[in-house]
Amino acid sequence: MKLSKNRLLNMYELMLDARNFDLKVNQLVKRGMVPGMTHLSVGEEAANIGALAALNPDDIITSNHRGHAQVIGKGIDLNGMMAEIMGKATGTCKGKGGSMHIADLENGNLGANGIVGGGHGIAVGAAYTQKVKNTGKIVVCFFGDGATNEGSFHEALNLASVWKVPVIFYSINNGYGISTSINKVMNIEHIYERAGSYGIPGYFIEDGNDVLAVYETFEKAVKYVREGKGPVLVESITYRWFGHSSSDPGKYRTKEEVDEWKKKDPNIKFKNYLIENKIATEEELEKMDEISKKKIEESVEFAKNSPEPTIESAYEDIFAD
């Protein structure tokens, strides 16, 4: 793995954008400016951005309800994304989808999904298309740990392995499905071991807060899948700092546990790496943070100044042409 200075700084910029975007959304939710539910991925930036950095720009993803960092990492226009979350007509999906249903087809994002496990089948279908059309593109299906107990997960892995389609199933294991610890609902230690049932490789990223470790493993997974060998399952271990959703005070986790994970902040970890390896100075990285925050503020202004969708638009975009 040898990443250029530009690539490394671009990854850091995306991690900053993902962090600052969600911190801002959290504030907007508290001010009543966001209709619908939001699920923040603060703390999971490395697990998301490291994976996406190993893809080609025209590769495809399916996202889940905790998808903001995935959408940002895939290159969405931040103004359109913020407007979508605030339910405005200028939003990426014309304000009809909101946080849990952001799609960005132009950048290869087939969409977030409020149905846990809803992306699995879509990803296999998209990967089948790439195989049949011989496009050379691969698909990454993002989901949580809880989603691996849905029937759709097992059906999708089975079919994908039988069809040998180019898809990476990627479980971002933050330890909980809402308030349920994954250890209480899974009788094996690691999610990636489930790959064995389908005769496909499983990759484990022990430190999902280390963006370079995530990237490195994904590089291997991407190579395998792009060579036409079939699907793989990847698991990374990370943590969400906030409650499950905007309506969850997170009482099922101790303050000590949350604080312990905050000490393993993925953004700080990468920042220290960039400084220690003389990729950038602390001042330069702080400047990047300021620019990122400014961009997010501008996206809020854009969204605030955008019109609400019209009543008539509720009947548009329902059927395919």
Ligand SMILES: Cc1ncc(C[n+]2csc(CCOP(=O)(O)OP(=O)(O)O)c2C)c(N)n1
């Ligand atoms: C089919 C289905 N069942 C239940 C829910 C309610 N629900 C929303 S998110 C969630 C937990 C998902 O946990 P996980 O897959 O680990 O993702 P995380 O939220 O931890 O990122 C549940 C049970 C749902 N949206 N869809």
